[in-house]
Amino acid sequence: MHSLQVQNELLHHEIDGLRNALTTKKKHQKKSKPLDLQQRKEYHGGAVYWSPRKVREARARGSVKQKEKDAEKLHKAETKQLKTAATLYKKKMAEEAKVVQQMAKEAREKDRTAAAAEAAASKAQKQQEKTLQMLYNCPKEARGQLHNKIEVRSVLWRLQMIVQPHWPCQSHNQR
Incomplete structure (x- = not known):
């Protein structure tokens, strides 16, 4: 039991040491950038001493540049997101237009079919x-021959007369 407790303390101590090492390493990984210290034109080399005011101004310029970079990144991300949304919207609208066109096409086809059926029935x-009319106007001998040829048509016509009673030769009978 005592050995387990000692091992536990050693492991905790090791974990704390590793955490400290990791945070120290992360601190050193931060890359420093050179300050934008503006030099005079008559610089010919050698050591240059900068006043605290110049260093402060250089840091301020650096922070302004960093803010501009961040704002530009944000603007680019927003622009990209807007373009993606616009593309999706266009695709959705095109798909809806296709559906509307397909429905209109089906309606036109249905109308054409109905008109063709109506024209065929009328014909x-x-x-x-x-x-x-030819059957009524021809002699008795020819009526038998015509009657055999149009037997199927007359059955259809009679069915039609039952559904729509109207005599086609009324004008002939009135003469």
């Missing part, structure tokens, strides 16, 4: 009326 009805 079939006119053909049926024409055939029946």
Whole structure:
């Protein structure tokens, strides 16, 4: 039991030492940048002594430059974010436009199909009326031949007459 307690204390002491070493190392990793001390034009080399005011001014210029860099980075990040948002918005709007176009296309196709079906029905009805008119106007011998040819059409026409009663030859009967 005593040995475990001693080992625990040694490990804690070692951990504290490693933490101190790590913080010291991090402090030394901080890179220092040279101050922007502005030299005179007549500098010819040799040792130069700077007044505390000049050092303070140089540090102030350095902090202003750093703030400008940070502001520029922030501005670039915001610009990038806005561009990304605009791109996503454009993609979404294009997708919605495609959906609207597809729906309009389907509606036009449906209208075309309905119009074609209506035109085909109208054409079939006119053909049926024409055939029946020919049947009524031709001699009795030809009626049998025509009747065999149009038997299917007449069945359809009769069904249509049940649904829509109207006699195609009313004008003929009134003459």
